[in-house]
Amino acid sequence: xxxxxxxxxxxxxxxxxxxxxxxxxxxxxxxxxxxxxxxxxxxxxxxxxxxxxxxxxxxxxxxxxxxxxxxxxxxxxxxxxxxxxxxxxxxxxxxxxxxxxxxxxxxxxxxxxxxxxxxxxxxxxxxxxxxxxxxxxxxxxxxxxxxxxxxxxxxxxxxxxxxxxxxxxxxx
Amino acid sequence: xxxxxxxxxxxxxxxxxxxxxxxxxxxxxxxxxxxxxxxxxxxxxxxxxxxxxxxxxxxxxxxxxxxxxxxxxxxxxxxxxxxxxxxxxxxxxxxxxxxxxxxxxxxxxxxxxxxxxxxxxxxxxxxxxxxxxxxxxxxxxxxxxxxxxxxxxxxxxxxxxxxxxxxxxxxxxxxxxxxxxxxxxxxxxxxxxxxxxxxxxxxxxxxxxxxxxxxxxxxxxxxxxxxxxxxxxxxxxxxxxxxxxxxxxxxxxxxxxxxxxxxxxxxxxxxxxxxxxxx
Numbered sequence: 475x476x477x478x479x480x481x482x483x484x485x486x487x488x489x490x491x492x493x494x495x496x497x498x499x500x501x502x503x504x505x506x507x508x509x510x511x512x513x514x515x516x517x518x519x520x521x522x523x524x525x526x527x528x529x530x531x532x533x534x535x536x537x538x539x540x541x542x543x544x545x546x547x548x549x550x551x552x553x554x555x556x557x558x559x560x561x562x563x564x565x566x567x568x569x570x571x572x573x574x575x576x577x578x579x580x581x582x583x584x585x586x587x588x589x590x591x592x593x594x595x596x597x598x599x600x601x602x603x604x605x606x607x608x609x610x611x612x613x614x615x616x617x618x619x620x621x622x623x624x625x626x627x628x629x630x631x632x633x634x635x636x637x638x639x640x641x642x643x644x645x646x
Numbered sequence: 647x648x649x650x651x652x653x654x655x656x657x658x659x660x661x662x663x664x665x666x667x668x669x670x671x672x673x674x675x676x677x678x679x680x681x682x683x684x685x686x687x688x689x690x691x692x693x694x695x696x697x698x699x700x701x702x703x704x705x706x707x708x709x710x711x712x713x714x715x716x717x718x719x720x721x722x723x724x725x726x727x728x729x730x731x732x733x734x735x736x737x738x739x740x741x742x743x744x745x746x747x748x749x750x751x752x753x754x755x756x757x758x759x760x761x762x763x764x765x766x767x768x769x770x771x772x773x774x775x776x777x778x779x780x781x782x783x784x785x786x787x788x789x790x791x792x793x794x795x796x797x798x799x800x801x802x803x804x805x806x807x808x809x810x811x812x813x814x815x816x817x818x819x820x821x822x823x824x825x826x827x828x829x830x831x832x833x834x835x836x837x838x839x840x841x842x843x844x845x846x847x848x849x850x851x852x853x854x855x856x857x858x859x860x861x862x863x864x865x866x867x868x869x870x871x872x873x874x875x876x877x878x879x880x881x882x883x884x885x886x887x888x889x890x891x892x893x894x895x896x897x898x899x900x901x902x903x904x905x906x907x908x909x910x911x912x913x914x915x916x917x918x919x920x921x922x923x924x925x
Contacts, residue, residue: 494693495700498761505832507763524659532666540693543759543768543804546673553670557663606674607765608811616832620765 478519486534489514494541505620508627511538512599513635515555516592517579520572524560531556544607551603555595562594580636592632593625600625694802697758697770705756705899712899719788750865752902753777755785758802762835762895767809769793773903774801784863784904790892791815791870792901794863803903809835809895817870817889818858822848825858828870828889835895837874840887849876849885862906 493511500508515531522530535552539545563578566587580588600621608617654661705712755771773779775798785792785805793807794815806813809830817840818825824847826840843849853873859866871889878885906912 495696505763525662528659528662528666532670535670541696542764543693543770544766546670546676550667550670550674553663553666557659557667604765613832617765 482518485517486514490534490537490541493538498541505623506627507620507624508631509538509599509603509624510628510631510635512552512555512596512628513632515552515559516595516632517577518559519577520563521574527559528553528556531559547603547606550606551599554602555599558598559595562591566591580633588636592629596625596628596632597621600628691799691802694758694770694772694799698772701756701758701772708897708899711897715788715897716900722788749906749908751905751907752786753779753905755803755901755903757898757901760807760895760898762807762809765832766811767807767835767895768796769805769807769898769901771803771805771901771903772801774798774803776800778905779803779903780909782863783906784857785901786864786868786904787893787898787901789869789894791817791857791864791868792893792895792898795903805901807895808838808891808893815864815870816858816860817855819843819847819849820854820856820867823858825860826884826887828855836891838871838889838891840889841884842882843876843885843887845878845883845885847885849873849887851875855889862909862912864904 489511493509497508497510511534514534515527518527518530531552532549535547535549538548538552542548563572576582578588578591583591604617604621604624605611753773755773757769758772759768759770761767761769769785769792771779771785779795779798781795781798783795785795791808793805793810793813795803796806797804808815808828811830811832813828813830815828816825817828824844826843828838828840830838840855851873855870855873857864857866857868857870869892871891874888874890876885876887
């Protein structure tokens with residue numbers, strides 16, 4: 475239990491650090507801004523109480539905002555994701571509920587399930603974030619293009635990390 | 647009362663969500679409408695020190711190129727110095743120079759954080775309140791206009807670069823002085839748009855654009871960019887111009903904050919007359 479907590483805290487620091495110090499400065503051009511840090515919310519355990527999810531989302535957004543100098547934007551977006559996540563999970567639950575001890579990862583839940591789940595969360599997140607950043611609906615379509623391209627980039631990164639960090643688990 | 651308690655307990659999740667969401671939106675709105683608040687200054691201080699450490703490290707990596715840019719700028723400045731000019735007048739009358747008064751002062755600063763790919767890009771510089779930086783001051787670099795200071799903490803300031811949807815800088819054609827409003831509509835960090843240029847201006851491809859000197863963020867004549875293409879809008883009787891920016895935002899490492907020495911006086915005058923700063 476304590477071990478799990480430490481692991482989650484480490485993951486939190488790692489993802490926020492990677493987002494703020496590395497991904498923010500990678501500039502592939504073409505409107506691509508991947509937000510990999512959202513992986514932390516994707517991978518919270520199934521049993522996390524809803525209110526804890528909410529508070530964690532809020533804090534996650536806060537720390538990312540510090541790095542981006544956009545106080546409030548990521549906070550608002552992540553809080554919404556924290557609110558929607560339990561609903562999405564219960565909507566996507568298998569017939570007899572989630573197996574105890576399983577994690578929302580590709581290895582535990584299968585590729586199709588994880589893909590759907592990750593796409594829903596990433597697209598909602600990017601959509602809200604980019605329109606909040608504009609703070610208006612002018613240039614609606616160019617912002618929509620950014621949402622789509624960046625979501626694809628984030629999804630790709632999420633998949634890569636899944637393959638990199640969870641392969642060992644699969645064999646045991 | 648009991649009903650209220652039951653309601654709160656039953657809907658605690660939604661109420662907590664509402665509370666956190668409203669708090670976040672409050673921060674966004676506060677940032678958009680009220681500048682230099684204490685919450686934002688605290689955030690600047692936190693990330694400022696992290697970025698400073700990173701910059702101290704990464705600065706070594708492109709010292710060579712930055713040196714080249716700086717020495718070009720220095721050579722340019724030296725050639726403009728008073729001592730490099732000689733008195734050259736047919737009339738031979740010497741004026742005791744009290745007709746000129748210094749209006750702008752430049753404060754060198756280092757870029758400690760910078761983005762170019764977001765829709766609203768900010769630059770953080772390592773100069774702040776303690777060094778006399780105030781919101782709405784202009785920022786320039788050796789190659790041209792950079793942006794406008796938005797918030798300051800004790801030792802850092804956040805600059806809205808030209809690459810921001812709220813930045814509007816008045817720029818004029820060097821050739822005939824007709825001016826328009828420089829904005830950025832996303833896309834490439836190398837190009838911006840100059841709108842509202844009047845129909846009588848004799849614009850041509852390759853013309854130089856300079857800051858117009860209206861408002862007091864920038865002195866007149868700071869380079870802005872070069873006309874890449876332009877289009878006449880018959881309905882509005884104005885030109886819309888695509889500008890190649892002089893500043894290479896991706897390579898920006900050193901900048902100068904422009905302090906207007908007349909600012910207090912001008913601000914008071916504006917307040918008295920009830921007009922806003924045109925920028």
